[in-house]
Amino acid sequence: MTGRYCSLAQQSAPAFTPGLTAERLGALIAGRAMWVNGTVLHYYFFDGDEDGSVISVPGTGQSRRVSWVGAKEQRDVVRECFREWQDLGIGVSFVEVGDRSEAELRIGFQLGDGSWSTVGKDCLLAGQQERTMNFGWDLTLPGERGTALHEIGHALGMLHEHQSPFAGIHWDDEAVYADLAGPPNFWSRDTTFFNILRKLDPSEVNGSVWDPQSIMEYPFPGGLILEPEQFRAGLNPPGTLSPADKEFALRWYPPADAPRLPALEPFRSVPLRLAPGEQADFVIDPPETREYTLGTFGANDSVLVLFEERDDVPRYVAGRDDGGEPHNATMKARLVKGRRYYVRVRLYSAWGPGETAVMCW
Structure with missing residues (x-):
């Protein structure tokens, strides 16, 4: 049976001016969601009784609020994973804040709502009362720490590795749809296509080769992948940052030096x-x-x-x-x-x- 998967929200493809050269368009697609280097990303954990989603109670005609507040043990796992990305020496840093109005990343723990994150700068499009990241299951369970590393990877602008056009994965499409329609994900065909079967543009992916060990790679049970043959019995990434993950993050966000910055003075280009x-x-x-x-x-x-x-x-x-x-x-x-x-x-x-x-x- 398939494990629990990150489910990215479906977004409309970015619209670019017609007639762009392939080189220019590729550069735009590659960098669209990435932060400028030197950005400090502030993250906030929802912590109030009013923080949550209002859902309908089946058969009652009533609704109730489901909390976005996570226990300290859950928050601590996420904090540790922010530190792990930071300790690579990347030029983007993370700071926890207690005021949601100061946070670019706003994190909830609504059980049953799946684990997901906005991708890179897309978090700036969300309102201050909205989540930009959610964890829908217990992160303290064995093997689940990788979920937090994965979602932070999305927040840095990374996408799903198995959707790379360089992977050469040939899926048993109907088997994938059937598997993801059942527990624990209960995904629609559209959600499954968007998060698994859809191929990314070559300019969007995290590197020029597929990395099956990436933290952005899902594990898959046997019977879903037809090719490459060695993954017919299943694909099981370790749930840790791979060398290629680290190389990608450091390439986009090289360590920030502290030289004296040049001044930008009024009326002087x-x-x-x-x-x-x-x-x-x-x-x-x-x-x-x-x-x-x-x-x-x-x-x-x-x-x-x-x-x-x-x-x-x-x-x-x-x-x-x-x-x-x-x-x-x-x-x-x-x-x-x-x-x-x-x-x-x-x-x-x-x-x-x-x-x-x-x-x-």
């Missing part, structure tokens, strides 16, 4: 000499309190993100993604004299003559 996937970081010390405009220039697709330093920690303020659009990333923000801000620009791709640049004014 700074050239960006970046290769696809590279990032430039700047500091802003506003000379006066007012509304400023920040933007990139030139023929490029990029992500522009503004942070404010609070208690020595950069807090997300706003971001713009111009990926695939004919215009550049531009945003307005009120900056306060005496406070420090950081601007991070990550390039998807650049093309055509001339240089790209960033400026505030």
Whole structure:
């Protein structure tokens, strides 16, 4: 029998401007959900009586609230797994907060609702009263710690490994549908297709080869995989971070150095000499309190993100993604004299003559 699986919510495919080159489109797909390096992700555990889902009670015409609050033992497993990802030395860090309004990641423990997470920056689309991650079963049971590592992998922007087009998996489709329709998952055919049978675009996957040992790989019992032949009897990843998982995380989020960042001064553009996937970081010390405009220039697709330093920690303020659009990333923000801000620009791709640049004014 199949084990309990992470169930990602179905999302509409991102719409890009028609006519993009294959190279430009591939860069956009690959980086769409990824954070800019140096981001501090704040996570929050729901903890109040009012925190939960309202569900109907069959046959009664009534409803009841199901709690999102997890026991300390459950929260501690998740905390340990955040630390394990952090201890790789990646350039994204995790900080627990007690105020949900400060959290990008909001975590619930609704039993029976499955385990799932939004993927990367998609969490920013969720309201402050909504979960961006849920754990639907006991994480302290043997072998279940990997569930928390897996969902945090999604929060970092990683997708399911068995959906890689490089895996070469030939499924017994009907056997998969039948197996997932039963306990403990009770999935619809649409959910099963989206989370298992659907192949990802080559630009979306976590690497250029399939990693059956990945923390993002599901275990499967025998009888579901027809090819490769060695997995007909089942696929059983160890539930730990594989070498390829670590390499992928460090490639996207290399260790953040602490050099003196260049200043981004009003009305002075700074050239960006970046290769696809590279990032430039700047500091802003506003000379006066007012509304400023920040933007990139030139023929490029990029992500522009503004942070404010609070208690020595950069807090997300706003971001713009111009990926695939004919215009550049531009945003307005009120900056306060005496406070420090950081601007991070990550390039998807650049093309055509001339240089790209960033400026505030």
